[in-house]
Amino acid sequence: MKRHFDQELESLKTTLIKMGSVAEEAVALAIRALLERDGELARSVAEGDQRINSLEIEIDNAIIDLLALRQPVAVDLRFILAAQKINNDLERIGDHAVNIAECAERISVHKPLKPFIDIPSMAEVAMGMLKNALDSFVRRDTELARAVIQKDDVLDEKNKSIIRELLTYMAESPSLISYSLECISVSKNLERVGDLATNIAEDTIYVAQAKLVKHHAAEIS
Amino acid sequence: MKRHFDQELESLKTTLIKMGSVAEEAVALAIRALLERDGELARSVAEGDQRINSLEIEIDNAIIDLLALRQPVAVDLRFILAAQKINNDLERIGDHAVNIAECAERISVHKPLKPFIDIPSMAEVAMGMLKNALDSFVRRDTELARAVIQKDDVLDEKNKSIIRELLTYMAESPSLISYSLECISVSKNLERVGDLATNIAEDTIYVAQAKLVKHHAAEIS
Numbered sequence: 001m002k003r004h005f006d007q008e009l010e011s012l013k014t015t016l017i018k019m020g021s022v023a024e025e026a027v028a029l030a031i032r033a034l035l036e037r038d039g040e041l042a043r044s045v046a047e048g049d050q051r052i053n054s055l056e057i058e059i060d061n062a063i064i065d066l067l068a069l070r071q072p073v074a075v076d077l078r079f080i081l082a083a084q085k086i087n088n089d090l091e092r093i094g095d096h097a098v099n100i101a102e103c104a105e106r107i108s109v110h111k112p113l114k115p116f117i118d119i120p121s122m123a124e125v126a127m128g129m130l131k132n133a134l135d136s137f138v139r140r141d142t143e144l145a146r147a148v149i150q151k152d153d154v155l156d157e158k159n160k161s162i163i164r165e166l167l168t169y170m171a172e173s174p175s176l177i178s179y180s181l182e183c184i185s186v187s188k189n190l191e192r193v194g195d196l197a198t199n200i201a202e203d204t205i206y207v208a209q210a211k212l213v214k215h216h217a218a219e220i221s
Numbered sequence: 222m223k224r225h226f227d228q229e230l231e232s233l234k235t236t237l238i239k240m241g242s243v244a245e246e247a248v249a250l251a252i253r254a255l256l257e258r259d260g261e262l263a264r265s266v267a268e269g270d271q272r273i274n275s276l277e278i279e280i281d282n283a284i285i286d287l288l289a290l291r292q293p294v295a296v297d298l299r300f301i302l303a304a305q306k307i308n309n310d311l312e313r314i315g316d317h318a319v320n321i322a323e324c325a326e327r328i329s330v331h332k333p334l335k336p337f338i339d340i341p342s343m344a345e346v347a348m349g350m351l352k353n354a355l356d357s358f359v360r361r362d363t364e365l366a367r368a369v370i371q372k373d374d375v376l377d378e379k380n381k382s383i384i385r386e387l388l389t390y391m392a393e394s395p396s397l398i399s400y401s402l403e404c405i406s407v408s409k410n411l412e413r414v415g416d417l418a419t420n421i422a423e424d425t426i427y428v429a430q431a432k433l434v435k436h437h438a439a440e441i442s
Contacts (some may be wrong), residue, residue, distance in 0.1 A: 064302065071292035081285065088309065168400065174392050
């Protein structure tokens with residue numbers, strides 16, 4: 001019974017990791033579509049989002065079954081509740097990737113007007129945060145999780161500076177308004193990806209700490 | 222034992238309803254601050270958000286205790302899982318209220334430039350959706366929940382038409398760019414409030430359907 005339960009937990013973790021890499025890839029594709037002005041690639045992101053949505057339902061159902069049939073407690077319960085939150089966060093990251101891809105598609109039909117300012121570097125930070133958040137969850141690495149959380153301020157600062165720069169563009173040349181609005185939207189979506197990566201890092205710490213509490217309780221019992 | 226459990230479920234529901242009205246009030250206040258250009262009122266929304274955040278933690282802890290100590294199954298488990306999702310949705314609605322209030326605060330220091338176009342009417346639709354979603358959850362009224370879900374298209378349409386109109390403003394008079402960007406942000410935040418109200422309505426149906434399934438099972442057993 002216990003062995004089956006462990007296998008079910010392991011399988012939940014594996015599905016979550018799979019969903020994490022699909023979400024990561026969606027963001028990377030959306031950014032590549034933007035930078036390379038590739039409308040077709042942009043459209044493929046929205047199609048790929050179906051996969052994230054089915055994985056979300058699969059994980060939701062696995063969690064209901066685990067709670068109903070195994071009635072877990074302590075660290076296992078915390079892991080399952082964290083998995084539910086991360087499931088939700090990854091689904092939202094998928095939505096942000098679609099939003100970015102939609103901006104990319106609209107921009108791709110216009111002739112290049114301006115470079116993408118600091119967006120490539122911002123994307124790199126956001127994608128790095130997401131990758132590290134998922135790695136920290138897989139390895140239960142709280143130090144890496146804390147590094148992700150600290151990085152969020154850098155991302156917020158980049159977002160603000162990009163928006164300031166785009167506002168100047170818009171004021172100087174009204175013909176750049178639509179283009180600049182799309183870039184502002186991309187920047188805000190990347191900032192939200194960073195927030196969600198931060199949530200995942202926080203959940204990693206929550207699970208790890210529950211483990212510590214459990215170990216401590218075992219010591220004193 | 223069973224009676225205690227029912228009381229705990231009832232108490233979870235009560236706290237959730239309280240959080241719902243605080244979130245509803247936060248959105249209403251933010252919109253009033255915007256329309257009346259009242260910077261002080263706008264700042265009070267961010268302060269009130271603390272209350273939403275403490276209620277979120279209170280509900281999260283109640284859910285962990287219920288799952289760990291009572292090990293609920295069937296409709297009770299579904300109710301608790303829906304409560305966790307609604308808890309998350311309400312917390313995000315609180316964040317959107319704060320975003321709107323921040324726009325309101327920045328706009329309040331400028332002299333009135335333009336009316337708020339269709340934003341008051343959009344706010345009315347979004348707040349109506351939120352109110353009805355919470356009512357449908359309290360009364361387990363799936364018909365009302367379905368009406369909320371249908372209303373979401375109206376809100377999306379309003380959002381698009383507001384953004385189109387603001388783009389025209391910006392193109393015609395660059396001095397309106399900052400103002401228009403704030404209004405676009407308000408409009409997008411209201412659209413997200415509608416999405417989250419739709420989530421709550423969907424969860425209401427999910428809980429109610431589980432109840433139906435349960436009743437059906439009782440009939441055939």
